Amino acid sequence: MPTSPPLLGQALPVELMNTVFADRHGVHDALTSAESARRWLGAVAPRLDAPLAGSADRLTEDGLARLRGLRDALRRLAAELTGDPRESAASAIAELEAAVRTVNEHAGSARATPILELTEGGDVIEEFRVTGPPGELFVSAMAAEAVHFFGRWRDLELRACLAPGCVLYFIKNHPRREWCSTACGNRARAARHYARHGKPPSTG
Template sequence: MTDMETSAPLLGEPLPVELMNTVWADREGVHDALDSPDGARAWLRAVAARTGFMAGSDADVPSAGEFEEPARRLVGLRDALRRLAAEVTGDTRPTDAHASGAGGLGTAVAELNDVASTVPSWSALAWTAGKTPERRTRTGGTPAAAAVSALAEEAIALFGGEDRLRIRACLAPGCVLYFLKDHTRREWCSTSCGNRARAARHYRRHRGTAE
C-alpha cells in the first residue's frame, strides 16, 4: 500500500461516515484500515481534498513514525462515531470491538468533543491582485492533527443536526458499514450489498418453499 492508497471503501458519504467505514468486512472477515500509522496516514491523504488539510506535497506530510499520535486520535474518533451511530440507528448487528471499545454513550461524546477541541483551525482569505480570491484553511497544529480535529467538528455538526436521523446501518449479510439515507428507497450502503441482500432473501424464500 502506498501513501496515497487506503484499503477502506470510499462511497461518497459525509466524511464522518467515511471514517466510520474504515471498519469494513468481506468474505475473509472484518478489517480495520486504520490498524497502523501508515493506514491512518493513507486514509487521511485519500480524503485530504475534503478536509482542507494534508493536500500539499509529500514534504509537508509527517512520516509514519511521526504519525502515531494523530493516528491514535483518529482511531479513537472513529470508534466513538461508530458508538454514536449505533445509538442513533438502534443497530441490530453484533456490536464490533471498535464500537464497544468507545465505552458508553457519554464516553463516546466526550471523546468526540475532546478531539474537536485539540487543534484550532480557521479560514483565511488569499487574494493576489489580478487573481481570483480563495478561501484557505489555517491551523495552529500539524496538518494531520488539524485534519482529525476538523473531522470531529464535522461529526458534531452531523450528530447535532437533523441529518443524524438519516444515518443507517447497512443490514446486508456480513456488512458492517453505515450510510446516510439520501433517497426514500435506499436500503443499502452500495449496489453490491443490495444485490447480496436480495440474493439472500431469494435463497431463504425458495428454501422455505422447498421445505
Template sequence: MDLDAPGTSAPLLGEPTPVELMNTVWADRAGVHDALATPDEAVAWLRRVLPDPPVPDPDRLRLVRDALRRLAAERTGDPRPSAGSAVPTRADALRVLDEACAAAPTWSSLRWEPGEEPRREVRSDAAGDRVLIAGLAEQAVRFFAGEEAAELRACLAPGCVLYFVRHHPRREWCSAGCGNRARVARHYRRRRPTSD
C-alpha cells in the same frame, strides 16, 4: 513509514467524511478489517479523503473513528454485533469527540497579499496531526447535530458493517453489492425448506 504507500483498503462510498471515517471498519468474506490498523494505512486513507494530510497518530484517529461508530450505532439502533465499537457508551463517545475538538483550537485569519484576492486561512497553535483529527471531530459534531444525521443508516446486508446516508427514500443498502447480497439471502430463506 512509507508516505508513498498504496491506497486504502477501506471502501469509499462518497459519503460525508465522518461516515467515510466510520467505514474504515469494513468486512468481506475473510472477516472484519480495520483500514487504520497501521500508520501507513491511516495515511493512505487520509490521502484519499483530504489533500496533503499530516501524518496522524493512528491510535487517536481510531479512537475518534470508534467514537463515531458508537454514536452511529446509537443513532441508527444498529443491531449488528459485528459492527460494534471499542468505545463502550454514548457518554464515552461524546467525551472522545469533545477532547478531540478541544485538542486543537483553531481560528480564522484573513490573508490578502498585494495583487491577490483575499482568502481565509484556518490557524492553530497545535501540531498538524492534532489539527487534522480536531477537524474531523468538528465535522462529526456538525454531522450528528445536522439534518443529514436523521438519514444515517446501518447497512443491514449480510456481513456488512458499514454506514451510509440515505439520500433517496428507497435506498436500503450502502452499495449495489450489498443490495444484491441481501436479495439473494432473502430469496434463499424463502426457497429453503423449513424444518419443524
C-alpha cells in the same frame, strides 16, 4: 489483509466510520498503522480544505490513536442512533457518554486560521496559521464536523447496512434506499431468495 475501505461519497464522518469494513474474509480495520491511515487520508484529501489535506503526511502514531478513538466514538454514536443490532459492527467504545466526551475533547484541539502573508516578491497570499499540534489538525476538524453531523440527531437519516456481513453505515438519501451499495443490495436479495427456497447462498 486489505487496507482500502470503500468510499461511498458520504459525509466525511461516515467515511471515517466506514474505515471499519468487511468482505468475504471478515471484518477489517483500515487504520491499523499510521501508513495505512495516511493512505486513507490521501484518498479523501480531494474533499478536504488545503491545510487539512496537507496535514495527512504529518499524522503520527499518537495522531493515529486519536483518529481511531474518534472513529470508535462516531461508530458508537451511529449505533445508538440507528439501533444497530450487528455484533460484528460494535464499537470499541461501549458507553455513549464516553463517545460524546471523546468527540468533544477532539473538537477544537487544533485549528487552522486563514491569514494573509506578504511574500518577498511583494505578493499577498493566503496562508494558514495552525494552532495546536499539526498532526492533530485533521482529527480536530473531523470531530468538529461530527458535532455538526450528529447535532442533527433527530433529523439525521443515518442507517446501518443490514446486508449479510456488512458493517458499514450510510445516509438514506432516497426513500427506497435500504443498503449502503448495490453490491450489498444484491447480496441481501440473494440471501432472501435462498432463504425462501431453502438453499444456502453461493459463496462464489
